[in-house]
Amino acid sequence: MRWTQTLISTLRDAPQDAEIPSHKLMIRASLIMKLGGGLYTFLPLGLKALRKVERIVREEMDRAGALEVLMPALQPREIWDQSGRYEVLRDGMFKIRDRQDREMVLGPTHEEVITDLAARQINSYRQLPKTFYQIQTKFRDEIRPRFGLMRAKEFSMKDAYSFDVSWEAADASYQAMYDAYVRIFARCGLATKVVEADTGAMGGNFSHEFMVLADAGEDGLAECEGCTYAANLERAERATPARDPETTPQHPEAVVTPGKKTIEEVSAFLKLTPDRLIKTLIYLANGKPIAVLVPGDRDLNEHKLARALGGVTLQMADDQTIAKVTGAPVGFSGPVGLKIPVYADLDLKTPRVAAVGANVADTHLRNVLLNRDASVTEFYDLVIVREGDACPRCGKRLREKRGIEVGHVFKLGTKYSKTFDAGYLDADGNRQISVMGCYGIGVTRTLQAIIEQSHDANGIIWPLSVAPYQVCLVVPNTQHAESVRVAEDFLKTLEAQGVDVLFDDRDERPGVKFKDADLLGIPIRVVVSERSLADGKVEIKLRTEADKKMIPLADAVAFVESIIRGEK
RNA sequence: CGGGGCGUAGCGCAGUCCGGUAGCGCGCCAGCUUUGGGAGCUGAAAGUCGUGGGUUCAAAUCCCACCGCCCCGACCA
Numbered sequence: 001m002r003w004t005q006t007l008i009s010t011l012r013d014a015p016q017d018a019e020i021p022s023h024k025l026m027i028r029a030s031l032i033m034k035l036g037g038g039l040y041t042f043l044p045l046g047l048k049a050l051r052k053v054e055r056i057v058r059e060e061m062d063r064a065g066a067l068e069v070l071m072p073a074l075q076p077r078e079i080w081d082q083s084g085r086y087e088v089l090r091d092g093m094f095k096i097r098d099r100q101d102r103e104m105v106l107g108p109t110h111e112e113v114i115t116d117l118a119a120r121q122i123n124s125y126r127q128l129p130k131t132f133y134q135i136q137t138k139f140r141d142e143i144r145p146r147f148g149l150m151r152a153k154e155f156s157m158k159d160a161y162s163f164d165v166s167w168e169a170a171d172a173s174y175q176a177m178y179d180a181y182v183r184i185f186a187r188c189g190l191a192t193k194v195v196e197a198d199t200g201a202m203g204g205n206f207s208h209e210f211m212v213l214a215d216a217g218e219d220g221l222a223e224c225e226g227c228t229y230a231a232n233l234e235r236a237e238r239a240t241p242a243r244d245p246e247t248t249p250q251h252p253e254a255v256v257t258p259g260k261k262t263i264e265e266v267s268a269f270l271k272l273t274p275d276r277l278i279k280t281l282i283y284l285a286n287g288k289p290i291a292v293l294v295p296g297d298r299d300l301n302e303h304k305l306a307r308a309l310g311g312v313t314l315q316m317a318d319d320q321t322i323a324k325v326t327g328a329p330v331g332f333s334g335p336v337g338l339k340i341p342v343y344a345d346l347d348l349k350t351p352r353v354a355a356v357g358a359n360v361a362d363t364h365l366r367n368v369l370l371n372r373d374a375s376v377t378e379f380y381d382l383v384i385v386r387e388g389d390a391c392p393r394c395g396k397r398l399r400e401k402r403g404i405e406v407g408h409v410f411k412l413g414t415k416y417s418k419t420f421d422a423g424y425l426d427a428d429g430n431r432q433i434s435v436m437g438c439y440g441i442g443v444t445r446t447l448q449a450i451i452e453q454s455h456d457a458n459g460i461i462w463p464l465s466v467a468p469y470q471v472c473l474v475v476p477n478t479q480h481a482e483s484v485r486v487a488e489d490f491l492k493t494l495e496a497q498g499v500d501v502l503f504d505d506r507d508e509r510p511g512v513k514f515k516d517a518d519l520l521g522i523p524i525r526v527v528v529s530e531r532s533l534a535d536g537k538v539e540i541k542l543r544t545e546a547d548k549k550m551i552p553l554a555d556a557v558a559f560v561e562s563i564i565r566g567e568k
Numbered sequence: 569c570g571g572g573g574c575g576u577a578g579c580g581c582a583g584u585c586c587g588g589u590a591g592c593g594c595g596c597c598a599g600c601u602u603u604g605g606g607a608g609c610u611g612a613a614a615g616u617c618g619u620g621g622g623u624u625c626a627a628a629u630c631c632c633a634c635c636g637c638c639c640c641g642a643c644c645a
Contacts, residue, residue, distance in 0.1 A: 013580045017638050477603050511605040
């Protein structure tokens with residue numbers, strides 16, 4: 001391809017609305033263009049790279065035995081009512097009506113549709129196991145789209161769904177997808193970290209996320225310095241901290257703390273460090289008030305709380321509810337004398353002298369011992385894990401990192417197969433329910449994650465496998481006819497070999513061309529110039545390396561091909 | 569939805585406080601020179617100053633409302 005025939009308009013400056021490196025580079029390198037918040041057009045260069053990621057995904061899905069299908073993005077509301085997720089996802093979905101006033105949604109995911117497919121198409125255990133996948137545009141009404149393709153309203157996703165005769169069999173399907181994911185991301189040149197994850201609104205009981213470690217990542221994760229434990233912060237657990245039990249002969253003493261509501265305010269006022277306070281939060285669990293206690297210097301992890309209480313729906317209590325159950329305004333809640341269930345973090349199980357809200361306006365209690373002065377319904381690990389906490393597996397230190405979630409594999413179980421009656425007849429003629437798994441890869445997000453993980457001050461550094469072009473052919477001076485002639489020859493030969501070549505045939509100064517080549521990040525740069533031709537050579541430079549090699553004209557094509565085959 | 573910021577030519581920005589002929593750099597177009605790391609000169613094109621209303625002799629600038637975009641938070645598969 002000739003530069004002058006395709007459409008590549010590079011930008012010297014990044015638009016003001018791009019924040020992170022990958023986003024800026026995608027715009028500057030002319031890969032994508034914004035239409036509106038969370039909506040992007042793929043320009044020719046960006047689309048070429050996207051197609052390469054898709055091809056890798058397809059090849060590995062096919063290799064893993066998954067079957068490609070294509071389901072409608074436009075779906076009737078009814079199947080979402082049937083699964084009950086119309087209510088669960090609600091505002092997260094784009095909803096539209098057709099001219100008959102029938103309600104439709106633009107699919108944010110396809111569990112409902114695929115399970116309906118399986119229910120109709122699969123009748124016998126002989127047809128199982130089956131894994132289906134598709135690469136398709138998803139729509140989600142994101143509260144806050146951001147960072148270009150990282151969180152968009154419309155994006156490309158590879159979703160796969162497995163159906164098995166049993167839980168044991170489902171494990172094998174899960175593992176096959178897990179292994180395929182490892183290969184896919186490796187082939188994309190991505191270093192990923194697999195973490196245990198929360199299943200959220202998807203349901204199911206077990207899942208792993210594939211994370212690309214990056215400061216710009218939206219997810220926090222914890223990894224152990226000593227063992228392989230790693231988990232999304234939404235799920236990460238910690239070993240109960242060891243500490244000596246405390247006691248005091250003193251009894252709870254009311255202290256007037258006018259207007260001191262937050263931990264910081266109370267801590268400063270009482271001259272106690274935050275860990276000497278106990279934070280009392282009032283929640284509604286499935287609509288019923290409960291109190292949750294965590295050390296004053298820690299934050300509650302709502303996901304863990306919801307799971308500990310058997311998957312309840314949590315909601316922070318409103319001011320009226322708090323006043324009703326504690327007898328005091330917000331900011332002065334405490335566990336002493338509460339008549340509602342009280343759940344406390346494990347760290348609080350070991351008695352310690354602390355200050356708490358008094359359930360009286362402008363008043364706190366100090367010298368409180370939880371085990372003596374209050375009653376706790378149950379202790380669980382409830383706080384958000386942070387750097388330095390102890391690993392739940394081996395007790396060593398946990399480290400905090402940030403990551404971009406590019407893939408997620410779930411063991412779903414029978415949640416959807418039950419509601420859609422996706423089952424089969426077993427060998428004995430008995431009706432059984434299929435066990436499902438579901439597996440997603442954010443394809444457009446993966447593309448951007450590659451750039452986020454592989455760039456430098458000059459631009460993108462594409463891995464060969466996903467680079468829009470493998471070779472960038474540069475003629476520094478297009479006035480030099482011989483250079484152009486040799487380059488044209490080169491272009492023809494390489495393209496005939498199936499190599500993706502971008503020939504920079506613009507009448508630009510050399511500096512412009514080199515800067516652009518670096519910005520675009522094409523892995524192999526071949527320069528044909530009057531200078532190199534004088535020695536009968538061309539110059540070959542890899543984007544990943546600083547040095548260039550001078551290769552005799554006659555060997556150049558073979559040299560490039562050997563690089564592409566991974567031999568150089 | 570809460571907090572903050574921004575909206576002026578394709579991109580980056582100045583001008584807004586203090587009302588008075590809409591500017592700069594890059595890019596784009598034409599010509600000449602130049603040709604190994606974002607060239608020089610000359611000339612040209614390009615702007616409903618986010619939208620609507622108001623105040624005023626006069627509004628990019630002051631007032632009101634709305635829209636869009638970005639960041640933080642809440643939320644999230």
